[in-house]
Amino acid sequence: MDIDDVKPGFTQLRLEYSRDQYILESCEEQNGKHYFSSALCKGNMLLFGDKGETIHGPCITDKKGVLDLAFSLHCKTWISSAVNWITRSGSSWPSHNVTQSILKHGVLFVPIGVHGSPKEDIEWRVSFSVAEKLLVNTFTHTQLMCYALLKIILKDVIANDSECKDLLCSYFLKTIIFWISEELPSSVWEPDDIIACFMRCFSRLVYCVEHSVCSHYFITENNMFENKIEGRARGVLLNKLNTLHSYGWRCILFSDQISNFDVSMWNFPIEPFTLYVNDVKKMVQSRTLHFANSLFETYSELNIFNTGLLHNIWCHKFSLKHLFAYYISQRCSKQAQSLPLDVATINNKYQYKQYKSCLSTLLTNVYHDAVSGWLMVASLFYQTKQYRKALHIIRYSISKCTFDKLFFGMTLSEIHYESLKLLSFNKSVVYLMHFNVNSTLTPEELLMEGWKKQYTIPSTAYAYFLSVLCHYHLNNVSHCQDSIQDLKLVIEERYLMPDLKCTAEAYTLLGIALQLFGDKESARQAFSQSLVIYPNESYNSAARRLL
Incomplete structure (x- = not known):
């Protein structure tokens, strides 16, 4: 790994030695050193794939545009740029066993570089997808509900605005819940407190957009909002989030799939x-x-x-x-x-x-x-x-x-x-x-x-x-x-x-x-x-x- 002059969360893979012709053909030379090229790897995969396939980000998309095929390189050791995560928190989440499972698996390298970088073709993104899956598997029902509600608001309300459509993604929401889960004791995530938990997550999202900062959970130096949540679009998004936040938990009812819920489908006595x-x-x-x-x-x-x-x-x-x-x-x-x-x-x-x-x-x-x-x-x-x-x-x-x-x-x-149990019809x-x-x-x-x-x-x-x-x-x-x-x-x-x-x-x-x-x-x-x-x-x- 070579992380000098590379944005946090990305790396270059320098070739030490190989006789494999495929690997050699997938390398680029920079300053007398050979680096495994993410761009050439995807290009070579197209040569061996079916006709009509295209490159879509880090993936290869089939000719019908239905299936994305992603390949990655497995690093079985924990990387130095994420070493602070191991000792960062003294909370009970995640548990020691989960932490050890994450460290044992290591990380993945995904073939995509920083957009616009002069070395974009030889950069790889560090992926913690397996670690994140292990963390999500520890979520309580309340944590999962908060995550689901945030995703519903993102999809049904925020993404409906053309100026906000591509600013946020579910990965940011998941990261926010990771941070809050680490900061607070597990006893907070009780079913009876779901409204308070949801509003805590929503408030953190508003804060992140307001300050244009959303740190990666494992590599804190990687601000995922950098060069993304800024300018007029950020102002429009922040205004929309603040307006939704002013309604409290009822903001979820802006979603059609929730507000159109019909009690007649249930057989209440x-x-x-x-x-x-x-x-x-x-x-x-x-x-x-x-x-x-x-x-x-x-x-x-x-x-x-x-x-x-x-x-x-x-x-x-x-x-x-x-x-x-x-x-x-x-x-x-x-x-x-x-x-x-x-x-x-x-x-x-x-x-x-x-x-x-x-x-x-x-x-x-x-x-x-x-x-x-x-x-x-x-x-x-x-x-x-x-x-x-x-x-x-x-x-x-x-x-x-x-x-x-x-x-x-x-x-x-x-x-x-x-509501009708609490208020008269007039009110x-x-x-x-x-x-x-x-x-x-x-x-x-x-x-x-x-x-x-x-x-x-x-x-x-x-x-x-x-x-x-x-x-x-x-x-x-x-x-x-x-x-x-x-x-x-x-x-x-x-x-x-x-x-x-x-x-x-x-x-x-x-x-x-x-x-x-x-x-x-x-x-x-x-x-x-x-x-x-x-x-x-x-x-x-x-x-x-x-x-």
Whole structure:
């Protein structure tokens, strides 16, 4: 082995002596010395293989592109560059027996060099694949679950972003779990603590990306993120990871294969509570309930609707006081939007009374769902130029936009089933934002001359849109950009958005935000995407905004 002037984790193999013609033909001469060439070895393998095979990294790929064949050289002794691993940790993991098995096996040399290196063709990567397999075999169920969940997030969420797709790989995730397993006692990895263990692993991943450092487990001098996790791509990845991390363990529900889990496939015994959940399913998927906010404007119509729900939808054991609070809250949302609100004369005594009346009405409007009522309060603060108060309410509202919330048209999963045991229906559901025509609470940036339609907007998108507006008026440029990125992520994931029209409205909000920020070309793209998703120009204001 010759590791001088070679990146850690790689080596050159200098030939001491051989009469074997194949080995001699696979060597290159450098400064009077002969080195076994990784490039020539793969080239010679192609000569002896089937026609149509190609080189793919360290492997030979068959002509159908289905099978990768990798060969390696076995070094039966432990290499000097990894000797510190033997005595580095005093923890109980891995055990003495496992450590001895790893040392006894040694390492492998894989035929691939450092990309772009002047000596790339004669460099070999040091592989610890057998050692890593022995370590993984010692994992508890909790460690395996953490590894699996990280891989699911990588594949289903992070890799879906074109700018993040090729930055991370499962090997980095496995390395992170190796490090944490060595640092902590084995007693930490208990099934009851799986959430804490998973979040510890996820936090370490965020830290590694933030500092562009992920040390190889056996050769610590090898920073696997060097020249890989950097620049704009690193910023995009870090922002996405931080956003996911802010949701805690619920970030795993961004994965379709987890969030689409259907409890109906299991034969759970039917309990009394299950009947209530079945009623909630009917309500969540009921078009009558979905359109209630926008269709019923008069008290008489509202009373008819109340009576119908009492007899046909609601479970008879559901507390009537919650039912009445629900509809009083709904009505207050509409009533507050019709109250006069002259921002220019807010200090005037009469106008101040109007403002207090509107605020008290809106505070009664927070009982019909978990989010939209509070966002209407934030809209009042925004309209009266109390931007910091608005941001405080927005942050609170966003904290309530969790994966266990219900919305129209969804399929309930186990997490919703459990959530309903803890919260009332009112606190478990997220409705759309409904701004009436001529509403005094509609942000000026949304208004368009001649547009006489109600604005119906997904609450998650509106929260970040309103955050953009507040930061814009406070001249918080970086926070403004962060909110735009968060809005993009919410749209990309269609988070708590019941249908395509809502997604189209969210793109319209993004276009307005980008337009406000001066990015006219990106704004046009957002408006155009809104029209592609929902091309009905009579009900999609994006068409007029493109003119």
